[in-house]
Structures are given as C-alpha cells and as structure tokens.
Amino acid sequence: MKQISIVLFALFLLTFSTSNAQEIEPCGTGNYRSEWLDDYQQNPTLYRTVTVDTLFLPLKIHVVGTDDGGGFYPARSILESLCKLNEDFEPTGIQFYVEGEWNYLMNDNWYDHNFSQGGQMMSINNVSNAINCYIVLSPAGNCGYYSPSRDGIALNKGCLGAYSSTWAHEIGHFLSLPHTFVGWEGQDDFDFSESAPFFMGGRQVERVDGSNCGQAADGFCDTPPDYLSFRWTCSQVDSSMVLQTDPNGEKFRSDGTFIMSYSNDACASRFSEEQIDAMRANITFQRPNLLTNVTVQDDITDYEAEIVSPLLAETVTNFNSVTLEWEPVPNATHYVVHVNPIPVFSALFDEYVVSDNSLTLTNLEAERTYFWRIRPYNAFSTCTEYLDTSSFVTGQLSDLTELEAATDLEVYPNPAEVGQNWQVDFQLSARTPVTINLYTIDGRLLYREAYDLGSGRQQLRLPTSDLSGGLYLLEVRLPKGSLHKKLSVLR
Numbered sequence: 001m002k003q004i005s006i007v008l009f010a011l012f013l014l015t016f017s018t019s020n021a022q023e024i025e026p027c028g029t030g031n032y033r034s035e036w037l038d039d040y041q042q043n044p045t046l047y048r049t050v051t052v053d054t055l056f057l058p059l060k061i062h063v064v065g066t067d068d069g070g071g072f073y074p075a076r077s078i079l080e081s082l083c084k085l086n087e088d089f090e091p092t093g094i095q096f097y098v099e100g101e102w103n104y105l106m107n108d109n110w111y112d113h114n115f116s117q118g119g120q121m122m123s124i125n126n127v128s129n130a131i132n133c134y135i136v137l138s139p140a141g142n143c144g145y146y147s148p149s150r151d152g153i154a155l156n157k158g159c160l161g162a163y164s165s166t167w168a169h170e171i172g173h174f175l176s177l178p179h180t181f182v183g184w185e186g187q188d189d190f191d192f193s194e195s196a197p198f199f200m201g202g203r204q205v206e207r208v209d210g211s212n213c214g215q216a217a218d219g220f221c222d223t224p225p226d227y228l229s230f231r232w233t234c235s236q237v238d239s240s241m242v243l244q245t246d247p248n249g250e251k252f253r254s255d256g257t258f259i260m261s262y263s264n265d266a267c268a269s270r271f272s273e274e275q276i277d278a279m280r281a282n283i284t285f286q287r288p289n290l291l292t293n294v295t296v297q298d299d300i301t302d303y304e305a306e307i308v309s310p311l312l313a314e315t316v317t318n319f320n321s322v323t324l325e326w327e328p329v330p331n332a333t334h335y336v337v338h339v340n341p342i343p344v345f346s347a348l349f350d351e352y353v354v355s356d357n358s359l360t361l362t363n364l365e366a367e368r369t370y371f372w373r374i375r376p377y378n379a380f381s382t383c384t385e386y387l388d389t390s391s392f393v394t395g396q397l398s399d400l401t402e403l404e405a406a407t408d409l410e411v412y413p414n415p416a417e418v419g420q421n422w423q424v425d426f427q428l429s430a431r432t433p434v435t436i437n438l439y440t441i442d443g444r445l446l447y448r449e450a451y452d453l454g455s456g457r458q459q460l461r462l463p464t465s466d467l468s469g470g471l472y473l474l475e476v477r478l479p480k481g482s483l484h485k486k487l488s489v490l491r
C-alpha cells in the first residue's frame with residue numbers, strides 16, 4: 001500500500017499582511033554586536049580560513065500556525081523563500097539545506113508573539129546543530145529578528161518570498177554581522193542635515209574618509225557610512241535619497257546594495273567581501289557543529305516527469321477517492337501538489353506535501369473539473385519548477401463506492417491530553433477490511449492497525465501515550481477510499 005501524506009492547509013484563511021505593512025519594523029535584532037565579532041576584528045590573523053569549498057549549513061524550519069491549525073505559511077512560499085535565500089548567499093560560498101521535515105507548530109502565542117513569547121518558543125523547540133528559523137505571523141512587530149540569547153531566528157511570513165532578503169539579513173545576524181548602521185537603531189528622527197556626533201549607540205560613528213572604519217559602526221571598511229535605521233527606498237543608483245552628514249561635516253548617501261542595511265528589497269542584494277570573510281570564519285571557528293553530517297543531495301534539474309494518472313482531461317469514475325500519480329522525478333524526495341477547481345494557482349485551494357509520487361484525494365466534489373500541478377524538491381534543491389498543469393473530471397454522485405459504506409466518523413476527546421486514548425467511532429453498512437493510519441501533519445506514518453470489521457457501529461481505541469503535543473492526521477482507509485480527521489494532542 002502506498003504511503004501518501006499530507007499537509008492540507010486552510011489556505012482560504014491565509015491572508016498576507018499587506019494592509020498594515022507600513023507598521024512592521026524591518027528587524028528586531030537591534031543594536032547588536034557579537035563578542036565573537038569584536039574579537040575577530042581585533043585579531044583577524046587568528047581566524048584565517050583556508051577552505052574555499054561551499055559551506056553547507058542546516059536550517060531547521062518551524063512553521064507556526066494558530067491554535068486551531070490555521071495560518072501556516074504555504075509550502076510553495078517556503079520553497080520560494082529558500083530559493084531566494086540561497087541566491088542571496090551564492091556569492092558567499094555559503095548555502096543552506098533543510099534539516100529533516102518542516103516542524104509544524106500550533107500556538108497563538110507564538111504565531112503573533114512578543115520577544116518573551118518568542119524566547120519561550122525557541123527554548124522549547126530549538127534543535128541542536130541547525131539554524132532554527134520560525135515562520136510566524138508577527139515576530140514582535142518586525143519582519144524578523146535574530147535572538148542572540150536563544151540563538152534562533154523569527155521571520156514574518158508577510159516579509160518572505162521570492163523577492164525578499166529578510167531571511168538572508170537575519171542569517172547575516174546569526175553569522176555575527178551587525179547592521180551597517182549599527183549604533184543608530186531607533187534614531188529615526190535624527191536631523192541628518194546636521195553633523196553627526198562622534199558616538200551613537202555606544203559605537204563610534206563612521207566617517208566618509210575611512211579614518212575610523214575599523215573601529216566605527218560594523219567595523220568593516222568595505223561597508224561605507226550608513227546612519228539610516230528605518231526602511232528606505234533607493235535611488236536609481238542604489239543609494240539613499242536621504243543625504244547624511246558625518247562628524248567631519250562631509251555629506252554622503254548610504255549604499256543600498258547591502259543586505260545588512262535597511263534599504264528595501266528592490267536594491268538590497270549583497271554582502272561585502274569583509275562581511276563574507278567574517279561569516280565564513282564565524283562558521284568555521286564558532287559554529288563548526290553546523291558543518292558535521294552533511295550529505296549533499298544532487299540538484300533536481302532538467303526533469304520532464306510524465307503524469308501517470310489521471311490522464312489529461314480524463315473523466316474518473318469516482319469523485320470521493322481519486323489517486324493522482326506521476327513518474328518519480330530524479331533526486332526529488334518531496335513534492336508539493338496543488339489541486340484547484342480553477343485553471344490558475346494564484347489563489348490556492350488545496351496544497352499537499354507528499355514524499356511519494358502519488359496522492360489520493362478524498363475531498364472532491366462530483367462532476368467537476370479539477371486542475372493540478374506538482375513541484376519536486378529536496379533538502380538542497382528548492383529552486384524548482386512546476387510540471388505542466390494537468391486536469392481531470394470527477395465522476396457522478398450516483399457512482400457508489402465502498403467509501404460510502406463508512407459514515408459518521410467521530411473521534412473524542414479531540415483535543416486529547418497526552419496519555420488519553422482516542423476513541424474512533426464510525427458506522428459500517430457492510431463487512432469490510434479497514435486500516436487505521438495515524439500520520440504526523442508532515443506525513444510521517446506513526447501508527448497502523450488493520451481490522452476486518454462487520455457492519456454496524458464501530459468503536460476503536462487509539463493510544464496517544466507516545467505522542468507529543470501537536471497536530472496529527474487520522475486516516476480510516478477502506479478498499480476504495482479514506483476518511484480523514486485532524487486530531488490534536490495537548491502537551
């Protein structure tokens with residue numbers, strides 16, 4: 001029996017925060033300089049790195065939703081954001097891969113959190129030997145932040161995507177980089193027509209002539225002065241509109257190409273050579289644990305997988321159990337599957353993540369046309385394309401299936417406390433084999449039990465003693481279809 005799996009999102013409920021975007025602060029990392037960077041910049045010869053090889057770093061991705069499982073950042077957007085992150089880091093020789101499965105968390109207090117709640121989220125869920133990244137609705141009102149004390153990154157799902165450098169910016173902080181304007185955080189109202197003071201935020205203010213570049217601000221001499229601690233738009237030559245005045249009275253504009261500045265995504269595109277050297281030294285000397293146990297997976301390229309079934313525009317006999325199947329894509333470990341009743345996917349109706357090259361749909365309506373497409377990926381290769389959209393037509397309501405023999409699926413208590421048993425009740429109108437499967441929300445099979453049941457009311461027990469808090473998917477599988485129910489366990 002094929003193992004299918006499964007993330008089904010309530011995508012109707014997903015709204016991207018656009019209306020209140022102007023209230024979001026770019027970054028909550030603040031006036032932060034790592035002690036390691038201070039030491040590195042004072043004694044750079046102690047930190048010579050020899051390797052020019054690509055450094056592969058593991059990301060543990062935590063996708064945070066509400067208590068009732070809504071609001072998760074869609075899988076397709078996670079892939080687009082990961083692709084952009086690796087593009088932003090390409091010139092650094094640092095690349096990122098996904099460690100294990102995405103970790104789905106349901107908690108209102110983490111989904112929209114303050115720094116204290118975010119710290120709790122990280123201390124409970126961080127895994128070791130990975131960069132822990134939490135994708136939430138609102139990380140303390142910012143697009144993102146790196147917490148030095150918890151050593152984790154929180155990201156606003158409205159600030160990620162194919163055109164955003166927010167993720168790269170926060171990982172820059174994780175790998176020891178301060179803002180290019182470090183010391184100026186919070187100085188939004190400064191009158192930049194006046195000469196800047198010699199010190200700001202406990203740091204020397206950097207001068208245009210380069211005379212104090214090694215000690216001032218971020219301590220990098222190839223990132224020129226920048227005092228702008230608010231989101232700003234670039235001119236056509238990628239510099240700031242705002243003219244600033246250094247302590248010598250010299251006027252300048254900020255360079256908007258730096259990812260560690262607050263210029264907007266249209267111009268932020270790079271790290272400086274000194275920033276790159278510092279990040280690579282930081283990995284090698286402070287975070288060597290991130291470099292262990294890497295087995296690089298091959299890229300997914302030049303694939304043309306064929307749809308196996310249903311064939312394009314085929315009318316299938318069932319409507320409540322339709323299996324999609326496609327040829328495996330070389331090097332793919334997972335597929336995102338989109339199923340829509342309209343031929344475009346800008347609005348997503350159903351999105352699934354599966355680890356096998358097939359998926360059984362049980363939530364379709366009769367006599368409708370559905371459009372579907374798949375996108376392969378693996379932990380290292382997320383810049384992949386969708387295969388051509390295919391379609392099929394579902395069968396008529398009157399086509400009886402054995403699935404209709406099972407009705408009234410009830411499970412209680414739901415949510416359950418750890419250690420309580422679930423009672424699974426349903427009605428069978430005839431004798432039939434039934435398999436009970438329990439999956440994690442990202443599709444790992446945890447429990448399977450097969451029964452041969454007679455007709456009538458069924459009452460089965462399902463233990464929760466080995467489960468941790470979170471969301472699970474129950475499947476009651478019959479020969480020609482399945483019933484599903486989302487279950488949750490409280491910790």
Ligand SMILES: [Zn+2]
Nearest residue numbers: 027029169179
């Ligand atoms: Zn920042």
